[in-house]
Amino acid sequence: MDAQMLGGALQGFECDKDMLIDILTQRSNAQRQMIAEAYQSMYGRNLVGDLKEQLSSHFKDVMVGLMYPPPLYDAHELWHAMKGAGTDENCLIEILASRTSGEIFQLREAYCLQYSSNLQEDIYSETSGHFRDTLMNLVQGTREEGYENPAMAAQDAMVLWEACQQRTGEHKTLLQMILCNKSYPQLWLVFQEFKTISGQDLVDAINDCYDGYFQELIVAIVRCVQDKASYFAYKLYNAIHDFGFHNKTVIRILIARSEIDLLTIRKRYKERYGKSLFHDIRNFASGHYKKALLALCAGDMEDY
Incomplete structure (x- = not known):
C-alpha cells in the first residue's frame, strides 16, 4: 500500500511531497527497504532513482538518505x-x-x-x-568490549596526563591508542582517574594542549565515551547556530540516529540549550525540507 501511495505521489502531474514525508519519515529503515522492493516489483522502477529525479536540494537529501540502510x-x-x-x-x-x-x-x-x-x-x-x-x-574497529581493569585505568590516566604535558609525537600516538582501543567502561575509569591526577576534565586538558583536526577528533571520542547523546546534541546545536544552519550535518545526524538515540539527543539538547531541537529547526529551515526534518525530529507537544 505504501509503495502504491508513493507511486501516485511521485508519478502524478505534480509530486506530492507531503505524502512522501508522511510515509517515509514514519516508517523504520527495515520497512523502507520492504517498500522499495514492493515499489520495484509494482512499477519496474527504482524508488531511490525516482526520488532523485523528482526532488531537489536538501529535501532530496533527506528523502534519499532515509532510503539507505x-x-x-x-x-x-x-x-x-x-x-x-x-x-x-x-x-x-x-x-x-x-x-x-x-x-x-x-x-x-x-x-x-x-x-x-x-x-x-x-x-x-x-x-x-x-x-x-x-x-x-x-x-579498524578493534575497540575492546565491556572489559574493566581499575589498576590499568590508573596507569592509562598517567599516560594521558603525560601526553597532555609533553605533546611529543610519541605521546600523541599513546593518547590515541588508549582512546581508540580501550572499551567504553574502561575509558570511564580512565577519565575519572585522570581527573583525580590532574584536577581537570580530559576534554579541557586536550583543548589546552592540542589543536587542529587531531584535537577535534580526540575530543569527539572522549565526548562519545562520556555521553554520546550529549555529543550529538552539541554537534546539532553548533550546526544550527554556529554555521548558519549546516544542512549536511543536521540531516546526517537526524537520519543516522533516528532509530538509535534521537529521543535522548532531543532531551539533552533541551536540557543543555534551553530550547528544543524542534523549535530551533522550525526557526532555521523552511518549506518541505523543514517539514521533513520536523517529522523526523517528532517534537513533543511542548515543542510546538
Whole structure:
C-alpha cells in the first residue's frame, strides 16, 4: 500500500511531497527497504532513482538518505566527504568517533561493495599526520568490549596526563591508542582517574594542549565515551547556530540516529540549550525540507 501511495505521489502531474514525508519519515529503515522492493516489483522502477529525479536540494537529501540502510548511509556520507576537491574532516570525525566496532565493520563492508574502494586506503590518501593515524585506528574497529581493569585505568590516566604535558609525537600516538582501543567502561575509569591526577576534565586538558583536526577528533571520542547523546546534541546545536544552519550535518545526524538515540539527543539538547531541537529547526529551515526534518525530529507537544 505504501509503495502504491508513493507511486501516485511521485508519478502524478505534480509530486506530492507531503505524502512522501508522511510515509517515509514514519516508517523504520527495515520497512523502507520492504517498500522499495514492493515499489520495484509494482512499477519496474527504482524508488531511490525516482526520488532523485523528482526532488531537489536538501529535501532530496533527506528523502534519499532515509532510503539507505544505516551502514550504506554512513558509507555514502564518508565517500562524499572525501571525493572531489577538499575533504570534509568534520564528517569523518563525527561518524568514526561515534560508531561501535560492529557498526564500523558494517560500514566498511558497505563502502567496499558500493564504491569498489577501500575505506582505509581512501582515508590514508585524504588525511595526514596524527589525525590520519587516529582515524586509521578507529576504522579498524578493534575497540575492546565491556572489559574493566581499575589498576590499568590508573596507569592509562598517567599516560594521558603525560601526553597532555609533553605533546611529543610519541605521546600523541599513546593518547590515541588508549582512546581508540580501550572499551567504553574502561575509558570511564580512565577519565575519572585522570581527573583525580590532574584536577581537570580530559576534554579541557586536550583543548589546552592540542589543536587542529587531531584535537577535534580526540575530543569527539572522549565526548562519545562520556555521553554520546550529549555529543550529538552539541554537534546539532553548533550546526544550527554556529554555521548558519549546516544542512549536511543536521540531516546526517537526524537520519543516522533516528532509530538509535534521537529521543535522548532531543532531551539533552533541551536540557543543555534551553530550547528544543524542534523549535530551533522550525526557526532555521523552511518549506518541505523543514517539514521533513520536523517529522523526523517528532517534537513533543511542548515543542510546538
